[in-house]
Amino acid sequence: MGLPAVVVTHGAVRLFPSADHPAGARPEERPVGRYVARRLLLTIPVLIGASFLIFAMVYALPGDPIRALAGDRPLPASVQAALTAEFNLDDPLLVQYAKYVGGLLQGDFGTDFRGRPVLDTISQRLPVTVTLTAVAIFFEILIGITAGVLAGLRRGSFFDNLVLVSTTLVVSIPVLVLGFVSQYVLGVRLGWFPVAGITQGLYSYLLPGFILAATSLAYVTRLTRTSLADSLRADYVRTARAKGLAPRTVVVRHTLRNSLIPVVTFIGADIGGLLGGAIITEAVFNIPGLGRAVFDAVSQQEGAVVVGIITLMVFFFIFFNLVVDVLYAVLDPRIRYE
């Protein structure tokens, strides 16, 4: 997408210039603010491009959405003509898109065919998706990092092998299967979790959140394990031991910190992806999130809804990638912005 990447070089930029080391003392220093501003500006063309592509795809869908709306009963010709005119459906693609963007610039995200503002749909669905994502990320961090650290510290142990086998298993089962099986066993048969819906508050998010996290959870575990095992062999860990540091300090300060850098990167990018909604998980557990909304909107050819939500998802994705890049430089001083 032509976005500038964070580049590893020697001679890093300091994020927080200290008092006795004023900014500008080193010629290569560049403030992080400028980097972030530039990256944010670059998201504008990306968002325009993405929204146009989506708009074009919805336009290209076969069939007349107004007629579909009415079902079997044919609409009076006058009503159909009025609706078609209201939603600009007879205009050429570029004109439709221009009118849509024109509305956006006035803060109007458009409405669906029932007259409900798209912004309302988003503000209703977004909290659900954010909650589901938060639960999923919580599992990734809690279980993924813990299991990865334990496996990495005791390579070749029974636990390590258990982790290897179970993560392979999880990665190879499709989410759809995992979702239905867990819903049937844990929800229907054992009754430990609600079968579907979000009527029981946060509790009803636990099982869907876990299923949504499952694949990433496996990756986080494996990534943590490998990264930790690599760090443990590093020369600087040997130095830390030779310094007479307590074993705990050697592991926590001189091994974990270094080995979690790639894990943090992965999880950060995953947040952006998960916020894009989980169509399968939301469908299986009947959760009214953004993923569900997009699915319904596509099947009803609700152009404004599809474009509005997907553009938001693209923004989340870009934004969290930016957060990861900035965070990366905080964690690893060898990184500098370019």
Added chain:
Amino acid sequence: MTPSTSGAHPAGTPADSGTTSRTDAAARATATPDTGVPVLEVEDLRVEFRTRGPVVNAVNGVSYSIAPGETMAILGESGCGKSVSAQAIMGILDTPPAVISGAIRFEGRDMLAMGAEDQRKIRGPGVSMIFQDALSALNPVYSVGYQIGEMFRAHRGTSKKEARERAVELMDRVRIPAARQRVDDYPHQFSGGMRQRVMIAMALALDPKVLIADEPTTALDVTVQAQVMDLLKDLQRDTGMGLILITHDLGVVNEVADRVSVMYAGKVVETGTTDDVFTRPAHPYTRGLMSSIPLLEDKGHRLNPIVGAPPSLAAIPPGCSFHLRCPMARRGADGRPDCAADVPPLREVVVGRRSACHYSEELLHG
């Protein structure tokens, strides 16, 4: 630092470096009876690695000792076990796969017999170590000030602020320019020589009694090598610490070491004062090393290497481990020792000289 076999010996013998040119820090060391009383003794140290393949015998009964203010060089080719013996002293070998036996006595107490926690407390204030490649030996994500200050925080419970101050002092002491400005910089922002100085500052933070330097200058270019060695010698004079210098650089040994132990295939094959060993080697391996040094006056002649390669530590030959490469190796006829079957003991061949060769006398007198 051009290698040369002859000539000036700047450091003198251990006896006079113990009494001359001592500053106040060293006076402390003189308070305890020092010359001759070793601060660190290694006795019959054996390290083997038991992995899936054959057992690797990295160190096979090595003994040496180091007195305050003394510099002892451990000289040997790559893979002769010199670094492993040092790592065993520092307790940084993973056990398993390493199996360590023998005794490592620091101020009379056997470190191998004490608990892990007691052993840990000696690392830093007692024995300290610097490594060959400072870039990989320093943690890339912490500032050098943090990594130096960590010694005070871990061993003395010093506050973060105080530790940073002490780090600045130490960086000054190892002559890092603009130490106060650079204390918060990261290892990758320093040059190779400066990074090795950071390592030295870290190792010396708690005034160790013994410093082990494992090829401290190998990764540096020649002019920087000389600066770093000079710095180490100066710091040793100031603190009266014992210095174990692990190297394969004959020139460095000749310039700074009081005594030298030559290692081959996990064993010490010869020890003595540097002058003696360099001028009159008592072991054929040492002699081979000395004659492999290119001399300025021999320009244009072929180099004179030791034939063959050192043995794998997983398959050390029986008898004298050097006999396959040794120009003097004998099949023991008429009651004389057989180099291919009889293991030569490390024995005193002249006063102050020990050699592990059946035929050292021939070499010395012949």
